[in-house]
Amino acid sequence: xEKYGMDGLSSQVDTSSGAITRVPGFKASGVACGLxxxxxxxxxxxxxxxxxSAAGVFTQNAFKAAPVLxxxxxxxxxxxxxxxxxxxxxxxxxxxxxxxMRDARTMASLAAAEANLPQDSVLVMSTGIIGHPMPMEYVRxxxxxxxxxxxxxxxxxxxxxxxxxxxxxKEAFIQITMPDGGIVFIGGMTKGSGMIHxxxxxxxxxxxSGSALHATMLAVITTDAPVASEVLQQALETxxxxxxxxxxxxxxxxxxxxxxxxxxxxANTTVIDIDSPGYAPFLEGLATVCRSLAIQIARDGxxxxxxxxxxxxxxxxxDQASVAAKTIATSPLVKTALFGHDPNWGRILAAxxxxxxxxxxxxxxxxxxxxxxxxxxxxxxxxxxxxxxxLSGQEVTVTVDLGLSAGEATVWTCDFSYRYVEINAEYHT
Amino acid sequence: xEKYGMDGLSSQVDTSSGAITRVPGFKASGVACGLxxxxxxxxxxxxxxxxxSAAGVFTQNAFKAAPVLxxxxxxxxxxxxxxxxxxxxxxxxxxxxxxxMRDARTMASLAAAEANLPQDSVLVMSTGIIGHPMPMEYVRxxxxxxxxxxxxxxxxxxxxxxxxxxxxxKEAFIQITMPDGGIVFIGGMTKGSGMIHxxxxxxxxxxxSGSALHATMLAVITTDAPVASEVLQQALETxxxxxxxxxxxxxxxxxxxxxxxxxxxxANTTVIDIDSPGYAPFLEGLATVCRSLAIQIARDGxxxxxxxxxxxxxxxxxDQASVAAKTIATSPLVKTALFGHDPNWGRILAAxxxxxxxxxxxxxxxxxxxxxxxxxxxxxxxxxxxxxxxLSGQEVTVTVDLGLSAGEATVWTCDFSYRYVEINAEYHT
Numbered sequence: 001x002e003k004y005g006m007d008g009l010s011s012q013v014d015t016s017s018g019a020i021t022r023v024p025g026f027k028a029s030g031v032a033c034g035l036x037x038x039x040x041x042x043x044x045x046x047x048x049x050x051x052x053s054a055a056g057v058f059t060q061n062a063f064k065a066a067p068v069l070x071x072x073x074x075x076x077x078x079x080x081x082x083x084x085x086x087x088x089x090x091x092x093x094x095x096x097x098x099x100x101m102r103d104a105r106t107m108a109s110l111a112a113a114e115a116n117l118p119q120d121s122v123l124v125m126s127t128g129i130i131g132h133p134m135p136m137e138y139v140r141x142x143x144x145x146x147x148x149x150x151x152x153x154x155x156x157x158x159x160x161x162x163x164x165x166x167x168x169x170k171e172a173f174i175q176i177t178m179p180d181g182g183i184v185f186i187g188g189m190t191k192g193s194g195m196i197h198x199x200x201x202x203x204x205x206x207x208x209s210g211s212a213l214h215a216t217m218l219a220v221i222t223t224d225a226p227v228a229s230e231v232l233q234q235a236l237e238t239x240x241x242x243x244x245x246x247x248x249x250x251x252x253x254x255x256x257x258x259x260x261x262x263x264x265x266x267a268n269t270t271v272i273d274i275d276s277p278g279y280a281p282f283l284e285g286l287a288t289v290c291r292s293l294a295i296q297i298a299r300d301g302x303x304x305x306x307x308x309x310x311x312x313x314x315x316x317x318x319d320q321a322s323v324a325a326k327t328i329a330t331s332p333l334v335k336t337a338l339f340g341h342d343p344n345w346g347r348i349l350a351a352x353x354x355x356x357x358x359x360x361x362x363x364x365x366x367x368x369x370x371x372x373x374x375x376x377x378x379x380x381x382x383x384x385x386x387x388x389x390x391l392s393g394q395e396v397t398v399t400v401d402l403g404l405s406a407g408e409a410t411v412w413t414c415d416f417s418y419r420y421v422e423i424n425a426e427y428h429t
Numbered sequence: 430x431e432k433y434g435m436d437g438l439s440s441q442v443d444t445s446s447g448a449i450t451r452v453p454g455f456k457a458s459g460v461a462c463g464l465x466x467x468x469x470x471x472x473x474x475x476x477x478x479x480x481x482s483a484a485g486v487f488t489q490n491a492f493k494a495a496p497v498l499x500x501x502x503x504x505x506x507x508x509x510x511x512x513x514x515x516x517x518x519x520x521x522x523x524x525x526x527x528x529x530m531r532d533a534r535t536m537a538s539l540a541a542a543e544a545n546l547p548q549d550s551v552l553v554m555s556t557g558i559i560g561h562p563m564p565m566e567y568v569r570x571x572x573x574x575x576x577x578x579x580x581x582x583x584x585x586x587x588x589x590x591x592x593x594x595x596x597x598x599k600e601a602f603i604q605i606t607m608p609d610g611g612i613v614f615i616g617g618m619t620k621g622s623g624m625i626h627x628x629x630x631x632x633x634x635x636x637x638s639g640s641a642l643h644a645t646m647l648a649v650i651t652t653d654a655p656v657a658s659e660v661l662q663q664a665l666e667t668x669x670x671x672x673x674x675x676x677x678x679x680x681x682x683x684x685x686x687x688x689x690x691x692x693x694x695x696a697n698t699t700v701i702d703i704d705s706p707g708y709a710p711f712l713e714g715l716a717t718v719c720r721s722l723a724i725q726i727a728r729d730g731x732x733x734x735x736x737x738x739x740x741x742x743x744x745x746x747x748d749q750a751s752v753a754a755k756t757i758a759t760s761p762l763v764k765t766a767l768f769g770h771d772p773n774w775g776r777i778l779a780a781x782x783x784x785x786x787x788x789x790x791x792x793x794x795x796x797x798x799x800x801x802x803x804x805x806x807x808x809x810x811x812x813x814x815x816x817x818x819x820l821s822g823q824e825v826t827v828t829v830d831l832g833l834s835a836g837e838a839t840v841w842t843c844d845f846s847y848r849y850v851e852i853n854a855e856y857h858t
Contacts, residue, residue, distance in 0.1 A: 062781070062783075063806075097807050131808045195762060252776070255779050331681050332681065332761065332849070333679060333853055340854030345560075349684075351681060352491070353490040353492035353682075353684060359491040359492075361491060379560045418851075425765045425766065425771070
């Protein structure tokens, strides 16, 4: 059990390997089929022993990857009977036109055939290079191998198989005691390091776009909760608002962002409905897993030397707090100052001031960690050396109190280093 | 006469040294008074021989520097009788509270006294470090020296005295033949390299904020056009929409951004009113000078290795085109790809797709220079080596045609290099 963040939830969440298959009723695998030049694992399969309720949220980018459009369509007509997710890294199946849509369908179809599942029960995710046709001969072999190695211990390999520029796998597992005494498990895995600024929501539109572009944050969450797909969808949409939709690495929202949840319903507890007593604890558990995974992405952002937690308090509304926190979190001047261990409150206030939210300058207070640097909109005397030393740590908090009302939001990001430039100037399409 | 941009106006604009004093009726000077540790010029004075009409646009950041608030107040009651602008670099007089407001007033008052001008006729601009009280003993000596060295040849020194992290001075001069045969001159100087994402507009609010934060883009424009301050204000507000408000270096809008125009009215031409024949050519000349200066800022952006011109055509509206171009221009992934000479159309389309504007993916076309990389929303086969070679130049254009309507906008920016990180991680408050 590792510490994963700064929100006091580490005691509840287990981030060790194998999360998604620690949930009863799921098997998974991760194999290498040649999509990654490195030879690393690159094809992942997650299978539910029986029909699962499913929910998904997807990027709101106007350009959407073929797998995003495929999944949205499948969930629109069969969200109550999902059996599996097949995912690959190394090729995003993006900007591949109609062939890309055919390839996404073929991936789902092959996975269903190899794992003996009904057609129309397999969701698809892809991440990797763009604008190249999916090498389906590799994928075909990979799906065969993955189906043959499905295991109740396969979660760890599965989580590794979806990584791209990530340095570490990202997993989270939680156990919830329900009001009726039943136990529900939730496990999740995610990937993402660059082009991270998720803006996830329900995707109701049909195939309005045949191409896509890049590969970014993907997540799969498994649970044994008994919950219908509509209820699961609502819970997921709520959970992402304070987790995946509250992280940013570079401000660039991808075209492939996808979070999928599969609920097997095998837990020995009352069915969870929107107005049942079990909804709140289930939602809290789901949001906790999502938040752990999201924070792990921010911590592993491209080139990051530190995790930065930015909290805006006292805003007019929660939305205004979120807008302000994201504006600060995406400011290149703030992020480079944090890389340089510079307690540059001026850049933070400048970003705050351009965010467009309601501000009364004379009420603004600012802290880095425990160090208050600004009160009443003006700088305080502080020990620069001590503050800089604090900023040299691997976890940093920035807190701004606007002193207006009760709106509060926290966003997680990372600093901006030479390594970020190196990764993104030397990564070629 | 240097080439300053890619919009075909280079033949009209002279960017050589001394622009603001090539306009008849203005003297200027730039001296060193110790505000810059380097000993470089750091105090600038521009004086009109007689009362000038004046106009100003200022940052819309919620946090506004003391000089910004001072100038807005002065222009509100005396815009028809301005005589001078005093400016300093090295200290932004920012986050200095009520003392900062007093110091801004004192700077104006000292300049008036030393140059034998009426009180309430001098505007103020400051740029440099923040959160430190203005060292008024240096400023006082500087203003004395500057007043003593005012000269009709002082424009060049004046332009150098406002620079901070800029590598070069930025000036522009133009001559306009009016419909009645009269000649009008317009000269301008500007500074800015980082915290550049101007959002300039009229500032009508009174003193609602007593502190400020950083130092960024400043510009002073002189002209001998006969034009009332209200008309000049309207022309300036129009001119900035396609110039200073269309550049970005890092997306961070400063708290000090200011553009001031002084019109002496001595030119031998009919008074320019909104509905007079001379308004259009005057506005075009003013906008041309502003655009030249703005492009010079983008070219000299912190760490820049190239000037990037991003044009969105075929958008539903001009505003949507501008939003899309700015989203692309501030994308770290796009900017690092350009630094790496990578023709990464995918990152450009991804940024376009998250901009929130109306898009029909199937109609999108994209060019870098003369190389078309995308048609109908899908990639074309192109010679990557040749395209990369093009991107290694010092001027690069990106053009996107959305194919929807006639909305078009151009934004100028620069790439994002290791040097940007170095400058901003090692610059300390």
